[in-house]
């Protein structure tokens with residue numbers, strides 16, 4: 200049973216909803232708000248829900264059951280049978296053409312091959328998103344344990360970072376793709392997984408591998424754990440912080456390390472460095488110790504780059520969210536004295552793959568695709584201009600070199616890719 204088809208916003212949930220791992224996600228009796236409804240849709244789409252309880256799930260924790268989406272639910276308020284009134288009908292979910300795949304791939308038909316490729320890519324993206332969501336759930340449990348004064352559950356974190364590392368080693372671009380998922384709530388959890396994915400990708404490109412890569416990933420996921428001890432009124436404050444609030448916020452690296460020291464946790468020294476030194480700056484004016492470049496461990500310098508990018512692209516807290524291109528520009532230009540230049544260069548170089556063929560809108564209202572990307576000036580790529588300011592296709596698309604056009608600049612990065 201697909202839950203989203205049997206409830207509307209405002210209904211009361213008639214049954215507990217569990218994750219595949221048996222974790223209670225939404226308890227029975229919860230009134231479904233718009234946000235909860237959207238979250239259920241997302242979980243259903245990536246096959247993350249099950250009817251199994253925590254006890255049941257012990258036997259088959261690792262078993263993936265993407266087809267068993269939904270639970271047995273008792274509906275408090277029956278919905279109409281009409282298609283238009285079904286919640287699921289108002290938000291279309293793309294369905295893979297599962298029954299036709301073999302014949303499609305054998306037919307040799309070009310359009311069908313494209314369809315098949317789309318199916319494969321959709322399936323892959325859902326697997327990636329599932330990893331992202333499950334990682335967030337693990338981090339949520341770990342952070343909650345710490346907040347409640349319980350011990351640090353090391354094993355699930357090691358398992359999760361191992362899964363992330365294995366995934367990114369297979370396809371490092373997964374980090375950049377998943378790094379776009381910023382529409383969700385609960386900033387610290389998403390930020391932690393985001394920084395873990397990006398740090399792992401950077402590490403791979405710097406030649407880090409094996410257990411070292413796992414230590415980097417673990418350090419990255421735990422880097423902001425000390426924020427648990429910072430009041431939410433400070434963390435979630437819109438607008439600039441007061442001096443006192445800033446000083447308190449700056450203590451989170453020390454708070455994080457202190458927690459693990461108090462628990463006599465067996466974190467490696469690299470993992471400690473990620474937590475303690477991810478706000479140190481190469482120029483020496485970072486915190487908490489004011490270390491300089493050579494004194495900051497490579498892994499902490501990697502996490503620092505991932506952290507700045509992730510914060511810039513999030514709509515969290517004390518600054519305005521920027522798109523990926525502007526975030527890269529911040530890294531490449533504004534942070535040169537603070538961040539490790541070589542690591543930034545490696546990261547921006549990988550971003551090139553993501554940005555090429557992406558559609559952008561210029562200040563003139565015209566639109567086009569990024570066809571050449573310059574590492575030293577990410578905001579001034581070469582654009583293949585395809586749409587005029589009134590949204591009409593131009594007869595002959597032409598190149599615009601933004602480096603040579605001071606009167607033109609990118610106003611917005613659009614999601615669309617050139618096909």
Ligand SMILES: [Fe+2]
Pocket residue numbers: 422423451477478
């Ligand atoms: Fe931090």
